[in-house]
């Protein structure tokens with residue numbers, strides 16, 4: 053049965069090879085001073101920086117440069133961005149980059165006029181925004197997080213060894229996002245496949261919750277099949293437009309709140325992965341990949357019917373002559389082979405986790421209650437130990 057929900061998504065999307073042509077008309081809706089956020093320099097190498105700067109200048113904008121947004125943006129960088137935005141009296145924030153830059157832009161947008169430490173208010177205390185918000189627009193260059201069409205904003209505090217996501221309301225969603233699949237062609241394979249798994253994980257963590265006949269589950273099975281199909285093509289030929297554009301669109305659908313409607317949603321893989329990230333600063337999608345199979349094997353008995361359905365409908369496992377458990381396990385085994393085949397990191401040791409970190413990572417993993425099993429601390433420790441690999 054579908055639960056009660058409200059659905060609203062205010063982000064306007066421009067998709068395709070000519071999507072950037074729409075930036076100037078969008079910019080006209082906002083004030084003169086633009087905080088221009090970007091990452092460590094990929095956009096300067098691939099030419100996107102120059103294209104965006106030209107458009108900003110043509111529109112007569114004053115550019116407040118805010119580069120150097122790191123993957124897994126930090127609470128320190130957030131304060132730095134707020135300072136720049138305040139000094140430059142930013143009217144608008146333009147994020148050009150991956151999920152990290154988009155998330156950071158949203159964090160700055162709600163924090164510039166915040167009277168308290170934004171880390172404490174939004175991330176530790178999870179409070180709502182009650183101050184002025186600076187509008188954000190995104191030009192996406194890395195596919196996976198769905199940040200281009202949601203209110204999510206994940207910030208890492210290295211001192212406190214915590215990586216926390218706040219899901220802000222629709223007043224913080226990007227006002228518009230520009231999605232040109234060709235902008236993702238220059239991604240290194242490691243980042244590209246990490247993004248593929250981030251997408252898969254977003255879908256699975258919504259799919260593996262609730263057991264009823266829910267339309268969202270049918271949509272998610274189709275998104276997964278399309279992702280598995282297109283990922284093979286994109287790995288063989290990273291400039292295959294059809295595959296890269298399908299994947300870009302699947303990523304947006306996977307986390308633009310639509311498929312979550314009416315579902316309780318799990319999110320434990322993200323809680324484990326984020327805590328691994330807080331200790332290692334590893335690439336987000338890889339942290340998810342490295343804990344997933346041990347996690348799913350652990351919860352499988354509590355949601356056996358769904359894992360069986362997943363095996364049959366997504367991984368084409370033939371159910372004949374097999375027990376439900378055998379079918380479900382075969383599905384997970386096919387998923388594991390696909391993960392290894394595309395080059396994902398399959399254990400947390402390879403991401404830099406050492407035995408002495410396990411207890412802290414477990415404590416830093418927030419326990420969610422929407423999946424098939426509410427984990428306790430010892431169970432999280434066991435899953436993390438299992439994720440250490442051989």
Ligand code: NZQ
Pocket residue numbers: 090091092093094095098121122123124125149150151152153155193194195196197198199202203204205206207217235236237238239240243247250307322336337
């Ligand atoms: O910094 P630059 O030089 O731009 O390089 C980036 C970065 O090193 C590079 N890159 C991006 N576009 C490129 C490119 N390199 C070459 N060509 C391009 N076109 O890729 C690297 C990774 O970028 P990043 O933005 O960190 O990746 P991603 O999009 O995976 O974002 C990860 C962050 O998003 C959060 C994660 O926790 C993590 O902090 N998430 C946000 C979510 C949300 N808003 O809903 C949900 C997700 O589950 C996730 O938690």
Ligand code: ZN
Pocket residue numbers: 196197250253254322336
């Ligand atoms: Zn994710």
